[in-house]
Amino acid sequence: MIETPKLLMIPGPTPVVRSIQNQMARETVAFGDAGFIADFKGLVAELKALWRCDGEAFVLAGSGTMAMEMAVANITKRGENVLICSHGYFGDRFIDICARKGLGVDVLKAEWGTVYTPEQIDAELSKKEYAALTVTHVDTATGAEAPLKEICVMLKKKHPGVLLIVDAVAAAGGAESWMDWGIDVLFTCSQKAFGVAPGLAMLWASGRALAKRKSLGTIPESYFDFERWIPVMQDPSKYWGTPPVNMIWALKEGLRLMKEEGLEERYARHIRQAAVFVAAMEALGFKTAASKENRAPTLSIFFYPENSGLDDLPFRAKLAEEGVQSAGCLGAFAGKGFRLGHMGNIDKHVLVGTIASVERACVKCGYQVELGKGLGVLQAGLVRE
Ligand SMILES: Cc1ncc(COP(=O)(O)O)c(C=O)c1O
Missing domain, CATH: 3.40.640.10 (Type I PLP-dependent aspartate aminotransferase-like (Major domain))
Structure with a gap:
């Protein structure tokens, strides 16, 4: 293998x-x-x-x-x-x-x-x-x-x-x-x-x-x-x-x-990356735990879409099989969604790879998103950079 x-x-x-x-x-x-x-x-x-x-x-x-x-x-x-x-x-x-x-x-x-x-x-x-x-x-x-x-x-x-x-x-x-x-x-x-x-x-x-x-x-x-x-x-x-x-x-x-x-550019990059990444996840039906005005540029909690049938542990296990390690939610949010970082030394390839894996994991777990829908939003955001 x-x-x-x-x-x-x-x-x-x-x-x-x-x-x-x-x-x-x-x-x-x-x-x-x-x-x-x-x-x-x-x-x-x-x-x-x-x-x-x-x-x-x-x-x-x-x-x-x-x-x-x-x-x-x-x-x-x-x-x-x-x-x-x-x-x-x-x-x-x-x-x-x-x-x-x-x-x-x-x-x-x-x-x-x-x-x-x-x-x-x-x-x-x-x-x-x-x-x-x-x-x-x-x-x-x-x-x-x-x-x-x-x-x-x-x-x-x-x-x-x-x-x-x-x-x-x-x-x-x-x-x-x-x-x-x-x-x-x-x-x-x-x-x-x-x-x-x-x-x-x-x-x-x-x-x-x-x-x-x-x-x-x-x-x-x-x-x-x-x-x-x-x-x-x-x-x-x-x-x-x-x-x-x-x-x-x-x-x-x-x-x-x-x-x-450059630290200033790094902060600006995190804001840009977070915006396109969250938009891609939203296109797949996921919602962030943080309200829009308080969203951090460094990580997001994504709640599973209602009626998606996605179950936390099997979904994240499938996502790992598809190539992405994610974290479970803590406290009151446990089981309702999952956590993804989008910080540090990451680039466009990492973001593209992550959204592509999320799409495959969704479909393989029975949540029939349109393949490429999140990626399309992400790519459109990334070419504007
Ligand atoms: C905001 C915040 N504070 C403190 C900690 C604790 O850090 P550590 O796990 O490295 O002890 C974490 C860990 O994720 C954190 O996210």
């Missing part, structure tokens, strides 16, 4: 292109190697500059959840209040992290598929004194994007003393955010819109966040204490925990590709 790689269309990890794979396959060197130290230093400096950060950028081994905990651990202390703005499964994940930390937790929830407004956040923050708030830029369970820029504008005007933590795991590198909007801690990880394999967390902390960390003295957490890592980020010849050498090279190559494309 001819085995070709399946398209990795889950919302992370995303497809890893050959030049990044090549970095992971390099001969590993000592983390004290002069060439590696220079590579690591350059990578951190570039991340900091590109995201317009006046504090420090961090790159360390771990997943997005670790970065969530790192953010909370370094800028809050037991007894302080935090407002969690949640529009899905990953927003809710902050509740446990903050409660375990001994913070006073309030949650502003938006119905799945929708998002909260800056006005709602303003009203909540006006009720008591908060040290920080968390915003999930794109919740991977709903495919909805929070109005981050507008939230930043509101905070600057109305609540300048409250520190803003942004979970940009399913956004950074695919949906726009800059630290100088007024973000205090922003984080993501390697396997999403950066298009690198899983394994690294990247976090940016503003000067204000670093000052808050300093004011806390010794914190209970050790591995991801900013104070432990700042000396390493500024001079990677220093040691706190062993850096994952090959992953750091892989991220450096990922960032090189991003710079070659």
